[in-house]
Structures are given as C-alpha cells and as structure tokens.
Amino acid sequence: MSAPQETVLLQGHIIDSLILAKVLDAILMLGGTFDLLDVQIGVTREQPSRARILVRASSGQQLTDILEAIQPHGAVVERESDCRVEPAPTTGVLPPEFYATTHLPTQVRLRGEWIDVEGIEMDVAIRVGADGSTAHAVPMGQVREGDLIVVGREGVRVLPLERPKQRDVFSFMQAQVSSERPHRHIIADIAGRMTVLREGYREARSGGCQDSLVLLVGGPAIVHAGGRDALTWLIESEFVHVLFGGNALAAHDMEAHLYGTSLGYGLSAGRAVPHGHEHHLRTINRIRAIGSIEKAVTSGVVTGGIMAACVRHGVRMVLAGSIRDDGPLPGVVTDSVQAQAAMRAALPGVKLALLVASTLHAVATGNLLPATVPTVCVDVNPAVPTKLADRGSFQAVGLVMDAASFLRELARELGWKG
Amino acid sequence: MSRLLVCEPEYFSIQYEINPWMRLSNSVGPERARIQWQGLMDVLTNKAGARLERIKPVPGLPDMVFTANAGSVLGRKAVPSRFRHPERQREEPCFEQWFREQGYDVTQLEEGLYFEGAGDLLGFPDTWFGGYRQRSDIRAYIRLSEIFGREIIPVELVDRRFYHLDTCFCPLSGGELLYYPPAFDGYAQKVIEDRIGRDRRLVVPESEALRFACNAVCIKQRVVLPEGCAETMALLADRGYEPCPSPLDEFMKAGGSAKCLTLALD
Numbered sequence: 001m002s003a004p005q006e007t008v009l010l011q012g013h014i015i016d017s018l019i020l021a022k023v024l025d026a027i028l029m030l031g032g033t034f035d036l037l038d039v040q041i042g043v044t045r046e047q048p049s050r051a052r053i054l055v056r057a058s059s060g061q062q063l064t065d066i067l068e069a070i071q072p073h074g075a076v077v078e079r080e081s082d083c084r085v086e087p088a089p090t091t092g093v094l095p096p097e098f099y100a101t102t103h104l105p106t107q108v109r110l111r112g113e114w115i116d117v118e119g120i121e122m123d124v125a126i127r128v129g130a131d132g133s134t135a136h137a138v139p140m141g142q143v144r145e146g147d148l149i150v151v152g153r154e155g156v157r158v159l160p161l162e163r164p165k166q167r168d169v170f171s172f173m174q175a176q177v178s179s180e181r182p183h184r185h186i187i188a189d190i191a192g193r194m195t196v197l198r199e200g201y202r203e204a205r206s207g208g209c210q211d212s213l214v215l216l217v218g219g220p221a222i223v224h225a226g227g228r229d230a231l232t233w234l235i236e237s238e239f240v241h242v243l244f245g246g247n248a249l250a251a252h253d254m255e256a257h258l259y260g261t262s263l264g265y266g267l268s269a270g271r272a273v274p275h276g277h278e279h280h281l282r283t284i285n286r287i288r289a290i291g292s293i294e295k296a297v298t299s300g301v302v303t304g305g306i307m308a309a310c311v312r313h314g315v316r317m318v319l320a321g322s323i324r325d326d327g328p329l330p331g332v333v334t335d336s337v338q339a340q341a342a343m344r345a346a347l348p349g350v351k352l353a354l355l356v357a358s359t360l361h362a363v364a365t366g367n368l369l370p371a372t373v374p375t376v377c378v379d380v381n382p383a384v385p386t387k388l389a390d391r392g393s394f395q396a397v398g399l400v401m402d403a404a405s406f407l408r409e410l411a412r413e414l415g416w417k418g
Numbered sequence: 419m420s421r422l423l424v425c426e427p428e429y430f431s432i433q434y435e436i437n438p439w440m441r442l443s444n445s446v447g448p449e450r451a452r453i454q455w456q457g458l459m460d461v462l463t464n465k466a467g468a469r470l471e472r473i474k475p476v477p478g479l480p481d482m483v484f485t486a487n488a489g490s491v492l493g494r495k496a497v498p499s500r501f502r503h504p505e506r507q508r509e510e511p512c513f514e515q516w517f518r519e520q521g522y523d524v525t526q527l528e529e530g531l532y533f534e535g536a537g538d539l540l541g542f543p544d545t546w547f548g549g550y551r552q553r554s555d556i557r558a559y560i561r562l563s564e565i566f567g568r569e570i571i572p573v574e575l576v577d578r579r580f581y582h583l584d585t586c587f588c589p590l591s592g593g594e595l596l597y598y599p600p601a602f603d604g605y606a607q608k609v610i611e612d613r614i615g616r617d618r619r620l621v622v623p624e625s626e627a628l629r630f631a632c633n634a635v636c637i638k639q640r641v642v643l644p645e646g647c648a649e650t651m652a653l654l655a656d657r658g659y660e661p662c663p664s665p666l667d668e669f670m671k672a673g674g675s676a677k678c679l680t681l682a683l684d
Contacts, residue, residue, distance in 0.1 A: 011560050
C-alpha cells in the first residue's frame with residue numbers, strides 16, 4: 001500500500017512573504033514530507049509566484065491534519081480527475097496518446113479512487129480492466145483491439161520509492177558504479193538479503209505465496225571465469241530460485257561438465273585443448289539428441305553444474321536466444337517477444353535480482369523489473385552497470401568485478417567452503 | 419485633498435458578538451457615540467484637512483459605521499468586501515451600490531472568498547500588506563494583486579483581539595510603520611522587518627495596542643488616533659508627526675476606532 005499523498009497548489013506572493021516557507025515548515029512539523037514538484041517565481045514584484053507541492057504522510061489522518069493546517073495559508077488541493085482511457089485501435093497498437101510507464105510504483109485514478117497499477121515495468125502502457133476497477137501494465141505487443149488504454153497524464157501519478165527500512169547498500173537506491181569502491185561490504189549486504197529471502201522461500205514452500213525469490217541473470221563468463229562451482233552451490237543451497245540466461249550459459253556449463261572445457265579452454269589446465277572449440281557444439285548437439293536439458297539431467301548424462309542444480313532444485317529457468325546462437329539448445333526461446341513474456345511471467349515474487357556478466361540479458365531484465373526490486377549488476381566492464389542505469393534502472397547497485405570473484409565471495413559469505 | 423468615506427452612527431449598537439471586543443451586555447450609549455463620531459469628523463476635517471464623503475446609514479446594519487470594511491479602492495477601481503460573518507454580509511450590497519453610484523470600476527470577488535476591505539489591506543505606495551487568517555482569506559490577495567497591479571504580501575494575524583490588519587498595523591505617510599508585532603506570526607514579523615528598516619518601525623506598547631493606537635488615520639503629517647495613547651503619541655511626535663487624539667471608547671465596544679470609521683478614497 002502506498003503512503004497517503006496529495007498535491008497542493010500555492011500561489012501569490014508566496015516567496016517574499018515566507019508563506020511557502022511557512023507551509024513547508026508546517027508539513028514537516030506535522031510529521032509529513034514534501035516534494036516541490038515545480039516552483040515558478042514571478043519575474044517582477046507584481047507578478048505572483050506559484051508552487052506545486054506533493055505532500056506525503058504516514059497515515060490518512062496525518063495527511064488530513066496537514067491539509068487542514070496548510071489550507072488557511074492558501075494551499076489548495078490540486079483538482080484531480082480520473083485518468084482518461086481510449087480503446088486500442090487494433091491488436092498490437094496503442095492509442096497515439098498512450099501513457100508510457102516508468103518502473104516506479106504507479107497509480108491511476110478510476111471513478112475517484114487511486115488504484116495501484118499491477119505488474120509495473122518501464123516503457124509499457126496501462127490497461128484498465130473492462131469493469132473499470134483494475135489496472136495492469138501492458139506491453140505494446142500484448143494489447144488487443146478495444147483494450148482500454150490510459151492516455152495523457154491526467155489521473156496518473158508516479159510514487160517515489162520509499163527508502164527501505166533495512167539499512168544496507170540498497171537503502172540508497174541509486175546506481176553506484178565504481179571499480180574503486182570496496183566490494184566486501186556490498187557483497188555482505190547482498191548475502192544478508194539472500195539469507196532472509198531463503199528463509200521466506202523455505203517457509204512459502206511449505207504452503208503460501210512465494211514472494212521471496214532471488215533471480216540470477218547470468219552470462220557465460222560465469223563459466224569461463226570459474227564461477228560455476230560457486231553458482232552451483234548457491235543454487236543447491238536454495239539461495240537462487242529463478243535463472244535467466246542465454247544459450248551460451250547453459251551450453252558452456254554443460255560443456256564444462258561433459259568435456260572439462262569452456263569454449264574449448266580446459267578449465268583446470270587453463271589452456272586451449274585440441275579441437276576444444278568443437279566441444280560446445282558437440283554438447284549442444286548431444287542435448288538436442290536427448291531432447292531437453294531436463295532429460296539430460298534426469299537421465300544422468302549431465303550430473304553436475306549449474307543446469308543440473310537448476311533442474312534438481314526446481315529453479316525456474318528462462319533461456320532467451322540471440323541471433324549468434326549455435327544450436328540452439330532445446331528450451332531456448334528464440335522468439336524474443338515470447339522470451340520477454342516468459343521472463344515477465346517469472347518475475348512475480350522476485351525480491352532481489354543479481355545481474356552477473358551479461359549485458360543484453362541484464363538490460364532486458366532491468367527493463368522488466370519494477371524499481372522496487374533491489375538489483376545488483378556485476379560486470380568487469382563498468383560500461384554495463386552504467387548502461388543499465390542510463391536506461392532507467394537507477395535502483396541497480398553496480399559492482400565492477402569479475403563474475404567468478406563475485407560469485408565465489410558471495411558463496412563464501414553464505415557458507416560455501418570451496 | 420484626502421477624501422474619506424464615512425457613515426453616521428445613527429444605527430450603531432452592539433447586536434451580535436463577532437469579535438472578542440463585542441459584548442451584548444456592554445451596550446453603546448447612542449448619544450455619546452454620536453458626539454464621539456462627530457468629534458472625530460471635526461478633527462479629520464479641521465485638523466487633518468480631510469474631505470468627507472458620506473454613505474447613508476441603513477437600519478439593522480449597526481457596523482456599517484466601520485466604512486474601512488466597505489472594500490478597497492485604488493484610483494477609479496473598487497473591490498467591495500466579502501464579509502466572513504453573515505451578520506456583516508448584509509452590508510455588502512450597500513457598499514457595492516455606493517461604489518457604483520460614484521462611478522467606480524467595480525470588481526466583485528467570488529462568493530466565499532472572504533476579504534474585509536481596507537480593514538485587512540493596507541500598505542505603502544509600492545507594497546501592500548494583506549492580513550489573513552482571522553477574517554480575510556489569503557487566496558483573495560492573489561486576485562486583488564491582479565486587479566490592483568500591486569504586490570500584496572500576506573501576513574498572518576494570530577491574536578484574536580487584533581482581528582483586522584488595521585487594528586495592529588498603520589503605515590504612515592513618511593514611510594514609517596506604526597505596529598504591534600505580537601499580533602503577527604513569526605514569519606510575518608520577519609517579513610515586516612525585512613521590508614521596513616529598523617529606523618522606520620515604530621513599535622506600539624501592548625497597553626496602547628489594546629487601546630487601538632494603531633487604528634489611526636494618517637493624513638500627511640497628522641495622525642488621528644484614539645485618546646489615551648501617550649507613548650504612541652510621543653513616538654509619532656519624535657518623527658515629526660502631529661498626533662491628534664480623539665475620544666472613541668464607545669466604538670471600542672464594537673472593536674473599532676479612528677481608522678475603522680473611515681475608508682481612504684485617494
């Protein structure tokens with residue numbers, strides 16, 4: 001439930017008269033907070049000034065008290081109207097004036113009531129249910145002709161993130177990318193969250209709504225760099241519950257199991273082995289022959305590694321294909337719209353996202369995650385977490401470090417002895 | 419020539435209680451009130467050189483004598499008051515009609531936007547101050563600022579005894595301000611201090627503020643004020659003003675004095 005809030009307008013000679021200062025002081029003194037949405041200051045002495053103030057309170061009563069206190073000083077509650085909707089003109093096409101979402105918690109006003117938009121993610125539209133009392137985020141490609149789509153900005157409000165009660169690296173909720181920052185306390189904070197989430201996951205498993213999930217989005221560098229054992233342990237220890245990746249992560253993980261190489265390099269010897277470049281192709285071919293990754297594990301062909309751990313522990317996997325894939329492995333979703341939909345479907349209940357060594361999958365996941373999900377982006381290349389933040393996932397904490405080092409440190413923090 | 423709008427106290431009496439000064443039990447002596455009012459008129463015309471315009475008193479409107487609350491005037495523009503209390507709302511059409519008959523360009527505020535005229539809107543040539551919270555609504559000053567083309571600084575009145583700005587704030591012709599700071603909240607006190615330099619602020623002591631020393635009419639160097647305000651008179655004399663005291667205690671029973679009984683028309 002979002003904190004009660006109201007937007008008020010204050011006009012007149014409010015700056016020199018200290019009326020604005022008085023109203024803001026009154027809000028704070030009564031325990032509320034405010035955001036100055038915009039302030040227009042009169043150019044000449046005769047011209048009035050104007051401020052729009054978002055007032056937030058911790059309860060409905062407190063909000064009422066604040067509004068009652070500031071109204072005598074001229075603060076007027078901004079006239080609110082319901083959101084406007086228009087039917088989608090055709091399947092897959094939004095009305096021209098559609099409201100484009102952010103990934104922040106969003107509400108729309110329907111019949112005088114502010115309703116939370118379900119499944120919020122950035123860069124999609126908002127569909128109002130046929131009964132006019134619910135609202136869901138909807139991607140352009142999933143809209144059907146006649147769906148009621150929110151248009152314009154009236155009756156739509158975006159709520160700022162509340163600062164998490166837990167005081168850890170996520171409480172700042174802003175992208176911090178630097179190769180020069182110490183990693184250890186960040187990793188300890190992540191481990192702390194994962195420990196709590198695992199408890200919730202285990203409780204929910206014995207009946208209940210599963211909303212303590214940890215998502216790991218990984219690239220093949222996890223295998224190349226030597227993070228496979230640590231990630232396998234994390235999955236087996238029930239710290240990771242959803243896995244997103246591509247063809248390569250799965251292929252090199254199983255190549256490592258079957259051939260001891262990753263993209264042809266001997267993982268223990270550390271050098272290219274003769275004809276090693278064929279290993280991942282032979283691996284993919286073998287799994288294709290078996291029919292699925294799951295069967296490869298259950299039939300005893302693949303008995304260790306990330307894929308085996310995922311299959312054995314019921315980790316929900318979405319492998320999304322890309323244009324350069326070999327094979328691909330069975331189960332890899334090659335239609336990117338379907339892959340997006342599969343990823344979206346796996347996100348409810350995710351409370352922590354670790355994006356490790358994968359640019360495309362990290363950005364794709366960032367696009368789908370609401371800003372309320374704490375997110376960590378780990379990459380040796382500082383451009384990756386920067387790119388993620390630039391594309392709007394400002395809540396992601398960036399860690400510039402090698403994938404294997406990260407996973408091993410994280411697993412050790414959680415009790416791994418490897 | 420300063421023109422003032424006044425109204426004879428023919429029907430002046432205490433018929434209701436809408437401020438802390440009014441007591442139904444504290445009735446007005448009509449003859450005494452008439453004599454005091456006439457005395458004030460004599461001082462205003464003979465000593466201060468004012469010219470009087472009269473509005474006809476109306477039976478059943480006892481407070482119409484307080485013409486400061488008729489509205490606000492600048493040049494040929496007039497904005498009639500919108501009284502907060504229903505008891506005085508009945509005066510509105512009388513004053514509005516008078517402004518129209520005199521050829522003023524009259525603008526009415528929307529209903530419910532309370533504004534009690536020159537009782538709450540006072541100032542210096544460039545900057546006006548608008549008292550709010552007790553009677554006038556702060557939002558009225560947004561509209562009045564547009565109509566009159568003047569900066570209006572709203573100031574909050576926090577003491578119920580000083581329910582109109584003109585009970586505690588009196589701009590003088592030389593740019594000084596006669597006022598009683600505790601009638602204002604801290605923000606307003608700060609704003610007044612920022613706008614009016616220390617050497618131009620004449621602070622009235624509480625005992626005389628309660629005799630409505632600030633409810634004075636300043637015409638050039640003459641300041642007409644209620645009698646019994648010796649310290650205030652000394653403050654004024656020290657600045658070169660000539661204080662002209664006038665006995666007005668019958669009108670204090672209704673919470674008004676010299677300034678409340680007049681409306682400056684130019």
